[in-house]
Each structure stands twice: as structure tokens, then as C-alpha cells.
Amino acid sequence: DxxxxxxxxxxxxxxxxxxxxxxxxxxxxxxxxxxxxxxxxxxxxxxxxxxxxxxxxxxxxxxxxxxxxxxxxxxxxxxxxxxxxxxxxxxxxxxxxxxxIYPDRQMMLFAADVLKRAPGGTIIYDVKCSQRLAPAIVAAGGVPMMFKTGHSLIKAKMKEINSPLGGEMSGHIFFKERWYGFDDGTYAGCRLLEILSQSPDANVVLNALPSSFSTPELNVKCAEGQPQTLVAQLVNLAMAPSVGSAAHAEASMGALFAAPASVNTIDGLRVDWPDGFGLIRASNTTPVLVLRFEGHTQQALTRIQTDMMALLHQVLPGAVTDEAAH
The missing domain is CATH 3.40.120.10 (Alpha-D-Glucose-1,6-Bisphosphate, subunit A, domain 3)
Incomplete structure (x- = not known):
């Protein structure tokens, strides 16, 4: 049983x-x-x-x-x-x-453990997760894959590519290795305790996990159907510099951002800099924009949040964030 x-x-x-x-x-x-x-x-x-x-x-x-x-x-x-x-x-x-210890940091521990028995495995995580997670997966001998938020989407992707482990910032953790690929908080807790029991002090292990300065999940309330439209407009703005004229570029990203390290549009707009990231995406369930910001320092976090909000204000003047109510 x-x-x-x-x-x-x-x-x-x-x-x-x-x-x-x-x-x-x-x-x-x-x-x-x-x-x-x-x-x-x-x-x-x-x-x-x-x-x-x-x-x-x-x-x-x-x-x-x-x-x-x-x-x-x-x-x-x-x-x-x-x-x-x-x-x-x-x-x-x-x-x-x-x-x-938020789920993206839990995933660092889980990935290191799972990859001992599934070396080279692809570990899937959603766009809300810390920038610190991918390097931790690589260091443990795995292949990081950032994917769309949504536990059904993550589960399906895991099955498609035979991934041993997937996780979401919301707290859904999916073990395929030694388990059945579905999210179960009790089982995840047992796996975590198994890992921590191998050290004399669990808190030393937990506190040593790479950390950042980050906001909680933030929401911007919108009209029904509006989030998807706004995200499409944001993506267009963000991608403009690489295709548009110099003048067009100046009006969009160029005026706002130091050159970002990368722009990911798999689920909304995620912009990664060397010292943090910003995310604006449409919720899968309610008419809100979902925002999350992270910096390696408090200064980086403030800069990224300010820059991303300035971009959002180009398509939604007066947008105000509330802490997400789950």
C-alpha cells in the first residue's frame, strides 16, 4: 500500500x-x-x-x-x-x-541526489525558479531545462523526454527516479529528510544552498483575456532591438536595459542578466499578470524590478503590483 x-x-x-x-x-x-x-x-x-x-x-x-x-x-x-x-x-x-527554503532551492538538493543515480539526466523546472538553479544542476552532472509553469505541463514534458525529476516554484515536485512521476508533498518531504539525514546538521546543508534576493510572486490585476495580450506586446517590445531599426530599438529595450544576458519567451517574458532576472507572464488560471524578480544583491534586485516595471508601464500605464494571494 x-x-x-x-x-x-x-x-x-x-x-x-x-x-x-x-x-x-x-x-x-x-x-x-x-x-x-x-x-x-x-x-x-x-x-x-x-x-x-x-x-x-x-x-x-x-x-x-x-x-x-x-x-x-x-x-x-x-x-x-x-x-x-x-x-x-x-x-x-x-x-x-x-x-x-523555497522549492527552487529544494530542487538544488533533490537534483544533486537524483543525478547520483541518473547521471546526465535532464532536470525540468519552471520559469519562476531562481537563476541559481541551472548552475547547481550542471554542477551535479545534469542538464537543466527551463519550461512553462503549470504542473500538468511539467509532468507531460518529463514524460516526453524521460526526465528523472521536475519541479515548480509553487512547490510541486515530481520524482520519476524511485517514484511514479507525480507530485506528493509527503514523499518529497521523506526524500528531503533522507538527504539531510546524511549530514550531522541539516541546517548547515540547507543554509549552504545558493541564495539570492527575490520578491515573492507579485500579481497585476487585469481584465479577462488582457494578460495574454499584454504579454504578447511585452515580448514584441523585448525582441524589437534585434530586428527593428536603431530608432525602434531605442524606444523599447535599449532605453531601459543594460544588455541582458538572455531573453526567454517560452512562458511570458523572462529576462536574465548576469546578476538576476525578471519575469512577467500571464497566469494560467486567473486574469492576472504574474511577476517575479531576483537579484544576486539587493541593488541588483531593485534595478531589475525597476527596469521590468518600466517596460510593463509602456504597455500598461499605471500597473500596480500586489503580493499574489493563493
Missing amino acids: YTARIVGGITLARPLKIVVDCGNGIAGASAPDILRAIGCEVSELFSEVDGNFPNHHPDPSKPENLRDVVAALQAGDAELGLAFDGDGDRLGIVTKEGHT
């Missing part, structure tokens, strides 16, 4: 003491027991399944939903915290110090 399949496939090198917040979601019915069965000492928060979510919204991608885990880590002697979303397919990780 499900529990036996997970427990039989995971080996911890040492027992780990953890806090687990199921957020009154479905993971509460099985995750704490499975984590105990693989050898963890588990301190549970909100394991009772309750669709009213009386304690906090079960979305570990939002820092405010991890406050209870952070408090429990500070109050007790657990090594790290895990948090699950409402339907149990996404995983949040919190260090002893209360720092969130």
Missing part, C-alpha cells in the same frame, strides 16, 4: 526531530505517521483534517502560513519544520532559524 511503498523506499542515516504542520489539510491523515515510520520524531501541528482551515490557510508558499512552524521550532529542539498545502501535494521547508 501507499505507506508501505514510501517507508520501504526511504532510508534515514540518522533519526531526525521535526515539526510538521499539516494546516488541517489532507496530509494530516497520513503524513505524521509516515514520517514516524521512516524514523523521525514528529511534533504535530494541525493534523486534524478540517476544510474550514481554522488555524491558517494551508499554503506553505506564503510566509504568514509558516508562523506556527517557526514558533514551534524556536520553542522546542526540533531540527527543521515541514508544512503541507491543503491537498498534500506541495511541501514547505523551514530551517531551525525560521528561514523558508
Whole structure:
């Protein structure tokens, strides 16, 4: 059965003491027991399944939903915290110090582990992920592939190219290696704990992962159907310098940007510089633009966000960002 399949496939090198917040979601019915069965000492928060979510919204991608885990880590002697979303397919990780390890950094650990047994494998991740992820995949002997956001799209691409691992910034992680290629927060948590158990201090491993300065996911509300039109206009602006006249170029990217390292239009507009990236894409589900910015320094982040917003204002004057509400 499900529990036996997970427990039989995971080996911890040492027992780990953890806090687990199921957020009154479905993971509460099985995750704490499975984590105990693989050898963890588990301190549970909100394991009772309750669709009213009386304690906090079960979305570990939002820092405010991890406050209870952070408090429990500070109050007790657990090594790290895990948090699950409402339907149990996404995983949040919190260090002893209360720092969130977002899914793109989780993917660095997962890729290094998977590639030991699947050398040369292609690791797929979505356009929202950190610029730091691709070099980490290459360093581990893999081939990085950036793809469109959307878990059904990532899953289909993995199948098409026989990828051993895929992941999204939203927290969906897909293991094909040793598993079945679908996203399961409990299984991802077990795989993470297996990796961390091989080191005497899990937090040293987590804190050593390459990091950047980044915004949370930002949204710009639009009219129905408008995001796709705006993104097409942005892509045209961004591509203009390479094809248009000098005057045309000056009116678009040239006036705004130092030469970017690369422009990717697989899903919206992602512009990568040597010191960070900016993304503007259309949401797959709601009439909003989705924005994310990252810099290797705070200064780089500020510059990139300012430049990308200036570009957006050329096609949508007065655009204002709100932090994405999931």
C-alpha cells in the first residue's frame, strides 16, 4: 500500500526531530505517521483534517502560513519544520532559524541526489525558479531545462523526454527516479529528510544552498483575456532591438536595459542578466499578470524590478503590483 511503498523506499542515516504542520489539510491523515515510520520524531501541528482551515490557510508558499512552524521550532529542539498545502501535494521547508527554503532551492538538493543515480539526466523546472538553479544542476552532472509553469505541463514534458525529476516554484515536485512521476508533498518531504539525514546538521546543508534576493510572486490585476495580450506586446517590445531599426530599438529595450544576458519567451517574458532576472507572464488560471524578480544583491534586485516595471508601464500605464494571494 501507499505507506508501505514510501517507508520501504526511504532510508534515514540518522533519526531526525521535526515539526510538521499539516494546516488541517489532507496530509494530516497520513503524513505524521509516515514520517514516524521512516524514523523521525514528529511534533504535530494541525493534523486534524478540517476544510474550514481554522488555524491558517494551508499554503506553505506564503510566509504568514509558516508562523506556527517557526514558533514551534524556536520553542522546542526540533531540527527543521515541514508544512503541507491543503491537498498534500506541495511541501514547505523551514530551517531551525525560521528561514523558508523555497522549492527552487529544494530542487538544488533533490537534483544533486537524483543525478547520483541518473547521471546526465535532464532536470525540468519552471520559469519562476531562481537563476541559481541551472548552475547547481550542471554542477551535479545534469542538464537543466527551463519550461512553462503549470504542473500538468511539467509532468507531460518529463514524460516526453524521460526526465528523472521536475519541479515548480509553487512547490510541486515530481520524482520519476524511485517514484511514479507525480507530485506528493509527503514523499518529497521523506526524500528531503533522507538527504539531510546524511549530514550531522541539516541546517548547515540547507543554509549552504545558493541564495539570492527575490520578491515573492507579485500579481497585476487585469481584465479577462488582457494578460495574454499584454504579454504578447511585452515580448514584441523585448525582441524589437534585434530586428527593428536603431530608432525602434531605442524606444523599447535599449532605453531601459543594460544588455541582458538572455531573453526567454517560452512562458511570458523572462529576462536574465548576469546578476538576476525578471519575469512577467500571464497566469494560467486567473486574469492576472504574474511577476517575479531576483537579484544576486539587493541593488541588483531593485534595478531589475525597476527596469521590468518600466517596460510593463509602456504597455500598461499605471500597473500596480500586489503580493499574489493563493
